[in-house]
Amino acid sequence: MIAFLIRRIGTAILVVFTVSLLAFMLVRLAGDPAAAIAGEGATPADIERIRILYGFDKPWFHTYLLWLERIFNGDLGYSPITRQDVSAMIAKALPVTLTLGGMAMLFAMMLSLPLGIIASLKPNGLVDRIVLAITVVFQAMPVFWMGLLLLLYFGLYWRLFPTGGDATLKHFVLPAAALGLFASPGLIRLTRAGMLDALASDYVRTARAKGMSEMTIVLRHTIPNAMIPVVALAAVECGTLLGGSIVIEAVFSLNGLGQLAWRAIQRLDIAVIQGVVLVVAVIYILLTLFADFLNAFLDPRIRVK
Template sequence: MATYLAQRLLQSLGVLVAVSVITFSLLYVLPADPARLVAGRSATQDVVERVRHELGLDRPLLQRYLGYLGGVLRGDLGRSYLQKTRVRELLGSRLVPTLQLTLAGVMCELLIGIPAGIIAALRRGTWLDQGIMLGAFTGVAAPQFALGLLLLYVLAYKLPLFPLGGYGGLEHLILPALVLGLAGGGWYARIMRSSLLEVLAQDYVRTARAKGLAGRVVVYKHALRNALLPVVAMVGTDLGTFMGGVVVVESVFGWPGIGQLTWQAIQAVDIPVILGAVTFTAFFIVLANLMADLAYPLLDPRVQYR
């Protein structure tokens, strides 16, 4: 396991470096001029050039990247062009709301998708199976902003059961988490159904049935554990992605998370904040996938660390 972990850590480090190189390069070839945006439209060219020098934008691209990389290794993600605040502090101020939405969204996905996928697999070919798969396809295909606005209109405006967005208690969290759950739950239902059907066709499951074990025991003790492996991989990806912020959902519900911060930075071409948010997101995606890989052998002893 130690060798496997060392290999995965090296791979993860390579992924993070590649992401930083690509993102840094793309941001600095944009047609927008951050120095002009910071100085203001009415600023003279001399003022713009002075701002460009203060921001370090007049240095060669490679020198700027190496300086940024050195700062990241020290835990310094730079300073926002517009807010004059360290990016690390800006991300930290949005971390708790993002973590709350991440955990609630993944929980909704699992509560919706896993039971639906199991029922569909056990009722394969019936109207119930077809109905669940139709609902899963609808959840996957529906745009999150449209689904969010619909829930706000019905459950917050017409039936004032929840607040019209914002951040606060549990009542503010339910609707954005439900939007994530309905969209992601469709994927989980389809993956769970396919995986469980594949496992139920394995020889060891047929042997267990031939021994006279009850169908419930065969499914929940022998088949379900192995069928959850693809789901674990999806959970790892979703945890990392959601921790980077869900821009659409956070914008619709006015949720003050990292996604909203990233969107505001993109609109203002605040490059340090964009770079910090992308680095933060990439780190959590890599970390979550690494944890999912390490959890595989706990679910299926046939999977070895190699």
């Protein structure tokens, strides 16, 4: 188990370094960062001063190492456009995105697991066909359209929830539901497939031959084994929700990382773009690492391999 953990942690560290290098290089390849920081009305002398100030006149690997050194010291840089530290900007926006992603994943799991389990108990039956039809509808509907429908009916017509803002948890219900419905089709189908494989396995047939009740077989034997791939997909989906919430944040006026990144892209705020990409990537990698550890705990065959 220790060797398994060391291998996974080592891989995660390498991935973090790779993402940081890609984030650094892609922004540099997008154009002259000094000109972007200086703005449209800057003179060549102003651009040259900024290039020297930020170290853009030095080789790229030298600037990259300086950037990494600042990151290890907890400094993600300074935004000359907003005149704020990038760390402070991200620290203000991150709780909004984490709350939205966490509630969305909770909603998706609460919806997906029961539907996937119920659909698997009688495959190709009426309930199974209804559940599969629901997954097709949710997957085909764009997330922004889902958000607009929820906003229209639950926010404007019936006035059950706020239509925008992030002051209370109630403000996150509709955007979390929109993201959760968007993430649920894959989880439903994977839960159903895992349950069908488990129900057709030899140990389930043995348990039935011993006279165990169907409820006991489902709860004690099939669900724990069927949840192993679902856990891995849930971690990936959670990272995807965190990184892809920009549309929902715009629809519901949430000031999270998605909106922060979008405004930074519009203003070519390089330091903010790099900081947001790095933070989202680290969160995504940590979620994947947690899923690996949890899967290894649930299934000893994974850590043995």
